[in-house]
Amino acid sequence: MKQRHLKWRLFSLFAMMALFLAGCGESxxxxxxxxxxxxxxxxxxxxxxxxxxxxxxxxxxxxxxxxIFKFRHRKGDEDRIPEQVExxxxxxxxxxxxxxxxxxxxxxxxxxxxxxxxxxxxxxxxxxxxxxxxxxxxxxxxxxxxxxxxxxxxxxxxxxxxxxxxxxxxxxxxxxxxxxxxxxxxxxxxxxxxxxxxxxxxxxxxxxxxxxxxxxxxxxxxxxxxxxxxxxxxxxxxxxxIDSMANIDSTVEGEIAQTGEEIFQQSCIGCHAVGNEGSRIAPNLSNFADRTRIAGVLDHNEENLKAWLNDPESLKPGNKMSGTYGELSDQDIDALTEYLFQLSVDKE
Known part of the structure; x- marks a missing residue:
């Protein structure tokens, strides 16, 4: 008897959870x-x-x-047969x-x-x-x-x-x-x-x-x-x-950003591209600074970019960039971050 009551309680709990979760989501x-x-x-x-x-x-x-109410069992009607509509x-x-x-x-x-x-x-x-x-x-x-x-x-x-x-x-x-x-x-x-x-x-x-x-x-x-x-x-x-992307200006300012550009040209360019230069194995980064997310899911800020460059596998398991884990020093990551956040088509 106790097991039956436990099953019904669990069923009721899961039913209420399902009803509650059905209302979850993002607009x-x-x-x-x-x-x-x-x-x-x-x-x-x-x-x-x-x-x-x-x-x-x-x-x-x-x-x-x-x-149910019309044809419910009534006392005294045991032998009464309702009208058949076949x-x-x-x-x-x-x-x-x-x-x-x-x-x-x-x-x-x-x-x-x-x-x-x-x-x-x-x-x-x-x-x-x-x-x-x-x-x-x-x-x-x-x-x-x-x-x-x-x-x-x-x-x-x-x-x-x-x-x-x-x-x-x-x-x-x-x-x-x-x-x-x-x-x-x-x-x-x-x-x-x-x-x-x-x-x-x-x-x-x-x-x-x-x-x-x-x-x-x-x-x-x-x-x-x-x-x-x-x-x-x-x-x-x-x-x-479209006009800005077709005539993109990828020049960057500052010593750190220029160092980041050198690192990018030596290694990252084998998979990524800026403008028409580079490969299409990985995302094109021509307007990286104008985007709304890092790796599609992280808030677009320098801290998340550094975390991504440091260990992409922990943030997006199975991605093709995971093989770069440990190849970049902290200085390299800082330089690349400075460089990438200057890649914008909205430069004034």
């Missing part, structure tokens, strides 16, 4: 506050399906309660037609939105719109690269887009399967290694800001830390940013 990682066209479509579908499900559950529950054509017609109507109500917008979300005609070679903004997105372990092929601009971790227009994406995985997801302004799509998937993002005009994205395909020990940011800016600001 910037929710599909319930759409700020873009694609997210608005998906939110509408969720609301339609939720209303239908709640309506069905409510009706079934009311019928269930009615039947073969009632009217009832059978009602409970057949109603589900069909509900499915049609859900299916019509679902099919329509599916085709709209999959419409990438402006980025196709045969129907290319010259004004369409195209970005090649490549997912690596555990970071993201964003290339603007029409402008010969490459950046990492922060995807910059103009508000008020669709931005078309070519999605590909460089090593294993990942998944690209920006819940507040768009949907989710896998990044495969053997084919290119295509989708679009759209942030409403007037909804400038930082939108958070994540990898949603289990890809390794640091999968949960494979974040990126989408920075939506007005069209004019985006054009200025």
């Amino acid at each position: 910037f990682l929710t599909t319930l506050e759409p700020k873009g066209e694609g997210a608005e479509m998906q939110y509408s579908l969720m609301m339609i399906s939720t209303i239908i499900m709640v309506l069905v559950v409510l009706v079934v529950t009311l019928i269930f309660i009615y039947v 073969g009632n054509h009217k009832l059978e017609l009602i409970w057949t037609v109603i589900p069909i109507l509900l499915l049609i109500i859900l299916a019509v917008p679902t099919v329509a939105y599916t085709f709209k979300l999959a419409d990438v005609t402006p980025m196709k070679a045969e129907t290319r719109d010259e004004d369409a903004l195209i970005v090649n997105v490549t997912a690596y372990l555990y970071w993201w690269e964003f290339e603007y092929p029409d402008y010969k601009v490459v950046t990492s971790q922060d995807l910059v887009i103009p508000t008020g227009e669709r931005v078309y994406l070519n999605l590909k995985g460089a090593d294993v399967k990942h998944a690209f997801w920006v819940p507040t302004i768009g949907g989710k799509m896998d990044t495969n290694t053997d084919n290119i998937n295509q989708m679009w993002l759209h942030a409403y005009e007037g909804q400038e800001g930082i939108y958070y994205g994540k990898c949603t395909e289990l890809c390794g020990p640091s999968h949960a830390l494979m974040d990126f940011k989408v920075r939506a800016v007005p069209k004019e600001e985006f054009n200025q940013w």
Whole structure:
């Protein structure tokens, strides 16, 4: 008896914990506050399906309660047989037609939105719109690269887009399967290694800001830390940013920063790049000082950068930079930090 009571107590405890945790989360990682066209479509579908499900559950529950009270066992009615309704054509017609109507109500917008979300005609070679903004997105372990092929601009971790227009994406995985997801302004799509998937993002005009994205395909020990940011800016600001990135000035000031640049050119350049110089094995650092996070997940400050350079494995297990652990002295780390925090396209 005691064991039964213990089981029910544990069940109640876990049920309450699940209910409590269901309300946890961050406002910037929710599909319930759409700020873009694609997210608005998906939110509408969720609301339609939720209303239908709640309506069905409510009706079934009311019928269930009615039947319980209407046909409950009463004293003196032991031999009374309720009216039998088998073969009632009217009832059978009602409970057949109603589900069909509900499915049609859900299916019509679902099919329509599916085709709209999959419409990438402006980025196709045969129907290319010259004004369409195209970005090649490549997912690596555990970071993201964003290339603007029409402008010969490459950046990492922060995807910059103009508000008020669709931005078309070519999605590909460089090593294993990942998944690209920006819940507040768009949907989710896998990044495969053997084919290119295509989708679009759209942030409403007037909804400038930082939108958070994540990898949603289990890809390794640091999968949960494979974040990126989408920075939506007005069209004019985006054009200025593109122009600055295409003509980036990577000169730095100060003896310490120049020493850091020398260290970078001797070792880091084998994996990283600044501007068009370097490799694409690791994130492009052209505008490192303008980013919002260190390694995609840490607050963007010198202390976190030094911690990352000192021991990246402890902060992001399994990342490809972990092999550099112990190679840099404290002086080297200070110099690199000074250098990297001068890599900005917003220099005045």
